[in-house]
Amino acid sequence: MWVKTLSLGETVKKLSSRAVAMITNGVLAVVLLVVGCVCFFPTAANVSSQLESRVIRRGSSADGVSLMFNVYWGTQEVEGILDVLADRGAKATFFLGGSWADDNTACVRRIRAEGHEIGTHGYFHRDHTALGYEENVEEIARSVQFLSLVTGEGIALFAPPSGAYDENTVSAAEALGLKTILWSRDTVDWRDRDAETCYARAVQAEAGDFVLMHPMPHTLEALPRILDTFAERGLRAVTVSENLAAQAAT
Numbered sequence: 001m002w003v004k005t006l007s008l009g010e011t012v013k014k015l016s017s018r019a020v021a022m023i024t025n026g027v028l029a030v031v032l033l034v035v036g037c038v039c040f041f042p043t044a045a046n047v048s049s050q051l052e053s054r055v056i057r058r059g060s061s062a063d064g065v066s067l068m069f070n071v072y073w074g075t076q077e078v079e080g081i082l083d084v085l086a087d088r089g090a091k092a093t094f095f096l097g098g099s100w101a102d103d104n105t106a107c108v109r110r111i112r113a114e115g116h117e118i119g120t121h122g123y124f125h126r127d128h129t130a131l132g133y134e135e136n137v138e139e140i141a142r143s144v145q146f147l148s149l150v151t152g153e154g155i156a157l158f159a160p161p162s163g164a165y166d167e168n169t170v171s172a173a174e175a176l177g178l179k180t181i182l183w184s185r186d187t188v189d190w191r192d193r194d195a196e197t198c199y200a201r202a203v204q205a206e207a208g209d210f211v212l213m214h215p216m217p218h219t220l221e222a223l224p225r226i227l228d229t230f231a232e233r234g235l236r237a238v239t240v241s242e243n244l245a246a247q248a249a250t
Contacts, residue, residue: 051165051166051167051170054170054174054180055165055170055180055181055182056179056180056181056182056244057181057182057183057184057210058184058208058209058210058243059208059210059240059242059243059244059245059246060208060243060246061207061208061236061238061242061243061246062207062246063207063234063235063236064207064208064235064236064237064238064242064243064246065205065206065207065208065209065211065230065235065236065237065238065243066092066093066209066210066211066237066238066239066240066242066243067090067092067093067202067211067213067226067237068092068093068094068095068159068181068183068210068211068212068213068240069081069092069093069094069095069213069214069215070095070097070121070159070161070212070213070214071094071095071096071097071100071121071214071215072097072099072100072121072125073100073215074214074215074216075100075104075107075215077215077216077217077219077220078094078104078107078111078215079107079110080220081215081219081220081223082110082111082114082116084220084223084224084227085114085116085223085227085237086114087224088224088227088228088231088237090227090236090237091115091116091117091237091238091239091242092116092117092237092239093116093117093118093119093157093239093240093241094111094116094117094118094119095118095119095120095121095157095158095159095181096108096111096118096119096120096121096143096147097121097122097123097124097125097143097161098120098121098122098123098124098142098143098146098147099123099124099125101143101146101147101150102146105150108147108150108151109150109151112151112153116239117157117239117240117241118147118151118153118155119155119156119157119158119159119181119240120140120143120144120147120155120157120158120159120178121143121158121159121161122139122140122143122158122160122161123139123140123142123143123146124139125161125162126139126161127161127162127164128160128161128164128165128166128168128169129164129165129166129168129169131168131169132168133168133171133172136168136169136171136172136173137172137175137176140158140172140173140176140178141176144176144178154177155178156177156178156179156241157178157179157181157240157241158173158176158178158179158180158181159180159181159182160180160182163182163183165180165182179244181210181240182210183210183211183212184205184208184209184210184211185201185202185204185205185209185210185211185212186201186211186212187201187202187211187212187213187219188201189213189214189216189218189219190214190216193216193217193218194218195218195219195221195222196222198213198216198218198219198222198226199222199225199226199229202222202226203226203229203230205230205235207235208243208246210240210243
């Protein structure tokens with residue numbers, strides 16, 4: 001029986017043709033898979049957008065800006081901040097960590113007695129995206145219960161530590177009757193420890209903005225100038241809830 005023997009060139013040619021066919025088929029399969037996923041499954045961007053819509057980053061006050069102080073340290077600075085706010089007739093919202101509040105109940109009561117708003121910042125400054133739903137509920141509820149006990153009032157707002165949140169975080173907050181609050185302006189004062197930098201970032205705020213701050217020495221130093229600049233521009237420092245009330249009224 002006679003069998004045709006292929007030359008090296010013919011063999012390479014056949015193998016190349018097969019390889020091209022396999023690659024082409026593979027590319028088509030991937031394209032079809034991607035198209036199918038886009039058509040029949042929600043994209044990550046859509047899911048993120050849906051979740052983001054349940055988080056509040058600003059209000060709509062015509063002349064109010066909300067200073068938000070996230071507190072897990074700096075009791076002396078918190079006391080100084082309260083003195084400055086009282087001197088300027090300004091109000092703010094303090095998101096308190098439960099573990100800090102537990103050691104500073106007198107300061108917590110002073111914050112509320114002077115007309116400022118208290119929200120929860122969790123209990124142990126945990127990464128809430130690393131927690132399941134039940135763990136989120138437990139972590140947030142523990143701080144809410146303690147703050148309510150100390151102030152004698154309910155808590156309505158939750159600011160996730162480091163701004164980290166996911167579906168479990170927001171759903172847990174909602175189950176506890178809390179609005180999840182983030183910022184529209186960030187002074188980054190925890191990292192950039194300079195009063196002039198803190199001032200420059202804070203005064204970029206417009207009416208309705210939420211400005212994130214922390215009880216740092218340079219933040220306290222910058223605060224009188226920040227409030228004076230707001231006043232010169234016809235802006236008032238108001239609580240987050242007052243800022244949101246303006247939104248609800250429109």
